[in-house]
Amino acid sequence: MPPSLSRRAFLRASSCSAFAAVINQRLARAITAVPASPLFESIPASRSGIAFTHTAGLSPSMYLPETVGAGCAFLDYDNDGWMDIYLVNSGPCDFYTPPSPLRNALYKNNRDGTFTDVTRKAGVLGSAYGMGVAVGDYDGDGLPDLFVTQYPHSILYHNNGDGTFSDVTAKAGVSSPGWATSAVWFDYDNDGRLDLFVCRFADFSKEKNVWCGGHGPGERYYCKPNVYNPMPSWLFHNNGDGTFTDVSRESGIAASLGKAWGVVAADINNDGLMDLFVGDDTAPNGLFINQGKGKFIDNGVLAGVAYNPFGVARSGMGVDAADYNQDGWIDLFIANVDHEMYSLYCNGKDGTFSDQALATGIGAITRLMSGWGLKFFDYNNDGDIDLMIANGHPDLTIHSHHPELEYLQPLLLFQGSSGRGWKNVSAQAGPVFDRDIAGRGLALGDFDNDGSVDVLVSTNNGAPLLLKNNATKGNHWLGLRLVGTKSNIDAVGAKVTWKSGDLLRHCSKVGGGSYLSAHDPRIVLGLGTRKALDWIEVQWPHPGGTIQRFAGLPIDRYITITEGHAGWK
């Protein structure tokens, strides 16, 4: 009888050809005829005017923040109806003194496919080692404000409405001392004001930097974060007067120590309260279920999303939430690092989730990849939710000690079918999907207002990629800008249902999602080839909570719907 085969040996044996699978994937891309107009087209800086390059400040000391940033955002800072772009850069801190000044960048959309750098005028340069950005109108004045996460303290920029911003961090009380990563604006207590959740990564400082790897030449590498201690994230309650109260402890958020990279806010259990899914690295992922009255309980373990099936924490990074199978319940996605596979958590409707990564094939495809920014969206407006993921290994030196792995990795695009499976269409998505990049942030936004949701991908120590979406030809759509009046002004948590002939779909406006990034606040409803929209229903988040139905709406354009108003604009 052959010797007993251990589970681990079996798992190892069955994954040994993963590298070959990746090679075959590349080969498939190389030999697949790319359509004349690729689904996604990378717009070069010479055309877009976006000359920004992220500077990581990579050093021989291999400080972990160097390899994980930074984020990006689509936002309409001047309320002209066109998506502008914000890009985060590194900056001075205890472990890094830039040889020349670095700054973040705000690019104004010129409405012709080009952008103009307005950072200095706007005054949103950043002030430390930048990580990510969250966009939300926290004071309800109709202008999006910016929360920029940094190490070792973050900044809240208030939008003054005249093209400038003011640093109101001290007054607001949201500086979040430590290593802040992703953040999200959402209304956890349904008081109609946007509160702020800020992910905190590990207990880190220059003094606490750890040496990983050997001491010989070229033997050092960027640490796996299990060498750092976990820390609690922050939850700030919006007091409605421009100030916030740190409620991390009393809300229960601080009871869970983690190493948080990504966060998404969504109503996981359909109880009208926004919950949080947090991706943690070498620590259990958090699933903070909102109990009401300002309390959260982390139910990640028993919900089945905290660990892999063997009870071991993975390296959770980017996260998102959407009802991909259209069963009425929010599902979750999280990217991990190589050999862990990404997870697609299907909501079991009873507070539990099951990982569908293997069953859908996503697990096999992502086995040797490391994912960061990611987002569910309907890239081709056919009415089904798809998924795009930015990838890249966190360790610059990974190939030298793991030849089967690469630091630079390609983007992935999965086409969904509302619960009938996922198809990897990366090979058909255009040459940019053949490029190996150090992908980090990923933001969605329709920068040319053609109804095709475009993508902005930030890279570590490199230039961002602006991907114009050409994939919607022949399909129709309606773009919605939702404005809350009783509920939070950004309508985070709203649910939209639409019917177009035989197509009945719904989506939720989640808060945040992806990694270090923020997105176009508008929702695009895909109709496929159907030429009319029968009706849409908007269920506003609490405290409004009402449902409004609209019929006779136009298609192939954006409209604004304001809570409580019968019409649309």
Next chain:
Amino acid sequence: MRSKPIVAGLVILSGVALVAVQPVTAAAEQTRAGESASVQHGIDLVASGHCREALPILKRGLPRTTAKTLRYNAEMATVRCAMAVDDEQTAADTLLMLKREAPGDPEVLYIATHFFSELGMRSAHELQTRDPNSYQLKRLQAEALESEGKNDQAADIYREILKQNPNVSGIHYHLGQIALAEAGPSGSTDQAKQEFEEETKIDPTNASAEFVLGELARRAEQWNDAVQHFSRATKLDAGFSEAFLGLGMSLAASGKFAEAKAPLEIYVKQEPGDPAGHYQLAIADSRTGDKAGAAREMALQREAAQHNGATDNAQGHAVQQ
């Protein structure tokens, strides 16, 4: 050596019980000294390449050699000599003794590796000489090729064996493993599955084949099949802990949380340091309303995970600057 009788004499004055002992001890010391000298002579003979003369001296002297260093050196010399003169029995016996008396000793492990490797080579050579057409020899060749990653060549030989000896156990198992490796993480496992099924027909006691079939079914989310295969694996080998885990996981995944608890409880007893069992049991407890059990297992899972993480660091993943 003069001090010993004096000490013995003092002992005689101080008590009866030791009177007899000490003179004997003194005599023994003398004998021991002689034997030590003899053993040392044997070691010296080995060093000068006179193994045939040395081996009887060492074999005779070793049982009475108690001085730690001398004994260690004598045993090492015996192993080297025994290997040199093809006395496999003596080499094996002494090596096992050495491994027991000096556990983890790098030199002992080094010699053991060489010896057992040499023993393997000799056995293979003997097999080739005595029965060059035996399936056992072909199997050895195929296994060597398989270990080198030459799966196609190995598979050809395995199939050749099956043509001549269709009921040899273990061959389909190897073919199954090759098929799995060839399929990679995203390829079809149908061929592998078929081979493992054939294996279980030939050898219904092969718990490993049942385990792999269970694992393939689990990955394909075919919970009923997974449960059947894992169940059989646990019945065939009650110590096959991972089969219990697979069984528990598959039952839990199919919603049979109450049934999952028994195999998971066995698993956590067998593998208390693995967070997997505690994690799965916590979920099973939780879904069956046992909140206290779930809390207990969650705590054990955290503890086990932390311990594993610490071990990982201690092994050099990260070194404090």
